[in-house]
Amino acid sequence: VKAILVADDDPDIASLVAAKLRRAGYQVHVCDDGEAALAAAEEIRPDLVLLDWTMPKLTGLEVCMELRSRDHFATLSIVLLTAKSSEEDVQQGLAAGANDYIVKPFSPRHLLARVAAVLGHHPALPD
């Protein structure tokens, strides 16, 4: 079972994402600020981290860069989940080391598909 860490300071969005992912069979951990996200990542060593950009203490972008700077997280899958939607924001997010970038508001179905793709899981293809 793949483990996913969700970091978002909006509790409703965190629980929305967690509910959709859990229904799809993922093991989900939730935290609500940047520092907690870093600590939780070290503790549970998830397969994928979903980061909100605008969070207290450390922004999602800062968490992303910090994770990438640690050797054992070099291949960790990171997805930014944010209301920032301009071209420059997307480029900045991907340049900071994220594997994918999802703009709010998003469809949970769509989110699930992107997460599966980033994890290399393609349900429509034969194994």
Next chain:
Amino acid sequence: VTSRFVSTYSAQVLDRERTLAQSNLAAPEVTSESFGIMTASFGFQAALLLDDQGRVLQAVPADPSLIGKPIAGGYQHLTAALQGHTAISAVVRSAVERAPVVALATPFETPFGRRVFSGAYKVADTPLGAFLHDDITVGNAVLYLVDPSGTVVASSQDDDGAIQLLSATQPDLARAAVIAERGHFQDRGHDSYFVRRPVAGTSWSLLVAVPSAGLFSPLDSGRSVPWIILAVSAFLAAVSSWMTLRLVEARERRATEQAAALDRERNLVATLQQLSQAKRDFVDGVSHDLRTPLTSITGFLEMLQDGDAGPLDEHQAEMVDAVARNAARLTRLVEDLLTSARLDSDMAQSEQEMVEVSPLLRNVWADIAGMSVGRSLTFDLQVPSSVGVVLGQAHLLERVILNLLSNATKFTPDGGTITMQATADGNTLTVEVKDTGIGLAPEDQARLFQPFFRAAPSRDEIAGTGLGLVVVAGIVDQHHGAIEVDSVLGAGTTVRLRLPLATTGVPAAVTSRR
């Protein structure tokens, strides 16, 4: 009136202004406002602008009764200027401030014929004013202002002691003044003694002349002459430095005023930049605050619809669908509002790029055609493989085409045709999006680009916010383009978009049909 005064004075004072005037006054029509601003910035108390027939184009102070009429009174300096010479008027008492003024008339050539700009200075503001100040009198001494060639620019010799400009030179004085700092010359038949001092900051000299007869007759010759010469010398030095001071003061005042104006301009620019940044920050903040709750609303609704929280009965499903439909509408409204609010600062802060038009049109076309699967519409694309390059921002131009095409598909019932055509003509790109849809009533066409406007028949049946074309108009305007709409109710609509091309492409008509 000496042409010498004109050439030295105008060269020194009007050099910069002449250049500015040339550019300001060569417009086909000089407005009363711009002429007023220019007159004030040159420091003129009053001014006239004439056409090549001597008719008044503008006047300061504004006087509508003068406009279009030929100048009356036979002013010689204006007549001379109309013939192509820079000329100065005799000193006249100004009707405006009842102060002595002297007017300088300058001809300049424009694409619309010769024009004459004449501005009046208060004499007190010129070196002449300083020279002719009441305080400068010394018995029967005569003061002369002379230029480097020795020509008299002005003198204090006058019946009532007021200013007088000489029209004739005095060859004897000229010879003497150029050669020596002091000496004798024949002043109108009398032998006079003179002392000359330069006026700093100008090329002129100030010269004081005392008739030799006046110098000697009342005095015991031999002892008193040196005293008189000393007195005249000292006096001249005082006058000369006083004039210099006045000129330097005037120059410094002018420099200070210019620096202050520059400061004000810089502050204004800084304020505008701050405002633009503040607007950007505000839009970003609002954007985040609106999108976050929408994410929860639409996300949980989708999960309910997907049965992630268990199956819904028919009644529940209907209600959830209605909520979802309206949440989607709200999301679109928020997106369009934010796009329209962000346009200005986006254009101001992002870099312009060379945008290849044909691929951009084809990509958006493919997206729209893809989204219309399931509709029975005919799509007709008439875009050459390379129609040219536009300077601007690709993602904004994409948004324009997307909005136009999505309108065309939305308002065209099944069975209809959507056509997009692109042509380059000289430096202009024309993109035409044509549909055979429901069309617009004439009274609605005029209101198309108003925020939130939606034409009556579509208002309730077709999803939309009434902001799509507002965004389009904003982007087209930022790209220095134009947009026009032709529509017949019930027959269809054509939107024509014109943009300036940076380069023109190969005019090869390539048509694809689907």
